[in-house]
Amino acid sequence: MLHTMTIITPAKLNLHLQILGSHPSLSGYHELRSIMTKISLYDQLDITIESAKAEHYVLKGFVIDKEKDILYKAYRYFMNRTNITFSLEITLLKKIPQQAGLGGGSSNVGSLLIALNNYFNNPIPATILCSESKILGADIPFFISSHNAAIVEGIGEILTPIPGKKMKFLLIKPEEDMPTPYAFTTLRKQMQLPNPHAITKHALSNIWSANDISQMQRTFSNDFTIILPTQHPETYSILNALRKHPEALWCGMSGSGTTIFALFKSDHIYESEMLQYQSMGYFSTIAETLID
């Protein structure tokens, strides 16, 4: 039987991100604590599933080697885990910049796994899907979850939902990419682990609930900004310019970089700033947090 569907898959922002230390059992991974929120910047997946068919996978609209394609890895994982064989064709319309700290690939995979699981009547229980998917990508459990905002711990699989907060951000990404494994290796050389400055989950939750943007600006941080001056000077200069911007209430970097986000005092600033950054050749867009 042939079944087609279209899904849109959101990007995320890490509004706070601290690396706590090496993971005790998952070699090569780190434990982290982050505040993550889904935002209104989307990729689109057009999916065609043909059940009771031999294994067959095609990805259109996005060029990537099959061995690096995490959607293909997710397809293989799903078939192995469920013993269901089917053919899958995906057309991917990419709007989320890659290697940007916006979790685009992880979001594609999260949405695909949910769609496959729904279509085949949930052969993988939701909690297991959430926990096992972390091996395909540490951000995937957050995208599989229904939470729009969460405190994220472990390598990315321990989720504590927090209330969604309506916020509008300007996003800016220069050409510089930050491959996540490289970012972790570089960061390790420059920071003390276990992290002596880690903010507790309880404190993060209290600050989030207090709803005070200036307190968030003062307290929330991203450890990966430490490596910007040497690794990504252009991103660093954008961040510094926004830190000094008289209208910016809060700015920071998402994930392992290199997308910078900024929240402004007045609504009319967003568009003019976006156009200015676009005219400088940067990716720039305006996105809002998703709330329930």
Ligand SMILES: C[C@](O)(CO)[C@H](O)COP(=O)(O)OP(=O)(O)OC[C@H]1O[C@@H](n2ccc(N)nc2=O)[C@H](O)[C@@H]1O
């Ligand atoms: C930094 C974050 O963007 C924060 O949201 C994510 O944790 C990164 O998630 P991701 O891009 O899905 O990362 P993955 O594809 O799972 O991992 C790529 C590599 O990053 C490193 N990595 C990733 C996540 C983590 N908690 N510890 C790590 O050390 C590992 O070397 C891993 O092999």
Ligand SMILES: Nc1ncnc2c1ncn2[C@@H]1O[C@H](COP(=O)(O)OP(=O)(O)OP(=O)(O)O)[C@@H](O)[C@H]1O
């Ligand atoms: N469907 C996909 N979409 C995007 N990237 C993919 C996909 N499949 C595989 N990749 C590979 O994964 C790499 C990183 O993916 P992506 O850009 O989504 O993550 P990211 O921006 O590093 O996000 P984060 O670090 O926040 O998880 C890409 O450079 C690309 O080579």
